[in-house]
Amino acid sequence: xxxxxxxxxxxxxxxxxxxxxxxxxxxxxxxxxxxxxxxxxxxxxxxxxxxxxxxxxxxxxxxxxxxxxxxxxxxxxxxxxxxxxxxxxxxxxxxxxxxxxxxxxxxxxxxxxxxxxxxxxxxxxxxxxxxxxxxxxxxxxxxxxxxxxxxxxxxxxxxxxxxxxxxxxxxxxxxxxxxxxxxxxx
Numbered sequence: 001x002x003x004x005x006x007x008x009x010x011x012x013x014x015x016x017x018x019x020x021x022x023x024x025x026x027x028x029x030x031x032x033x034x035x036x037x038x039x040x041x042x043x044x045x046x047x048x049x050x051x052x053x054x055x056x057x058x059x060x061x062x063x064x065x066x067x068x069x070x071x072x073x074x075x076x077x078x079x080x081x082x083x084x085x086x087x088x089x090x091x092x093x094x095x096x097x098x099x100x101x102x103x104x105x106x107x108x109x110x111x112x113x114x115x116x117x118x119x120x121x122x123x124x125x126x127x128x129x130x131x132x133x134x135x136x137x138x139x140x141x142x143x144x145x146x147x148x149x150x151x152x153x154x155x156x157x158x159x160x161x162x163x164x165x166x167x168x169x170x171x172x173x174x175x176x177x178x179x180x181x182x183x184x185x186x
Contacts, residue, residue: 011084031156037110038168039155042061043105045100045102045103046102047102058097069085069089070083071083073159100151104129107126118169119148120148122144123146124146125141126141127142141161144158144159
C-alpha cells in the first residue's frame with residue numbers, strides 16, 4: 001500500500017512540476033501569440049476616446065515593433081513599401097485612431113513558426129478589423145516577422161499575403177468603380 005501511495009504522490013508531484021515549468025517558462029510560440037493578441041487589443045479603440053488615451057495607446061502600440069520596421073503592404077487601394085521607425089509608427093497609429101471613430105481589431109488565427117535558434121519567428125495571421133459605423137469587416141491575411149531583442153519579441157517586418165481571392169477582389173472592385181463612373185472598357 002505504501003508503494004502505491006508513493007507512486008501516486010511521485011506522479012502528482014511530477015505533473016505539478018511540469019505544469020509549473022510551462023507556466024513559469026512558456027514556449028516562444030505561446031509568448032508570441034500572447035504578445036500579438038495584446039497588439040490587437042492595443043490597436044483597438046473606442047469611439048469616445050480622449051486625446052491622452054489615444055496618445056498612450058499609440059505609444060504602447062509602437063512598443064510592439066523594433067526600432068526600424070519593414071512594411072510591405074499591398075492592398076487594393078494602396079501599395080506601399082517602406083521602412084518606418086517607432087516614432088513614425090506612433091504618428092501613424094495616432095492619426096488612424098483620431099480618424100476612425102472606433103476600431104475593433106482581432107487576430108482570430110495566429111500560426112507561429114519559431115526558427116531553430118529561437119531568436120526569430122514568423123507569424124502568419126488573419127487581421128479582422130471592424131470600424132464602428134460600418135457593416136463590413138476588413139479581413140486581410142498578414143505575415144509578421146519577429147525577432148527576440150533584449151528578451152522581448154518585437155516585430156521587424158509586416159507583409160500582406162496574397163491569397164487566391166486577392167486578384168479577383170481587385171478586378172471586381174475595379175469593375176464596380178468603373179461601372180459606377182460609366183467608364184468601363186473591356
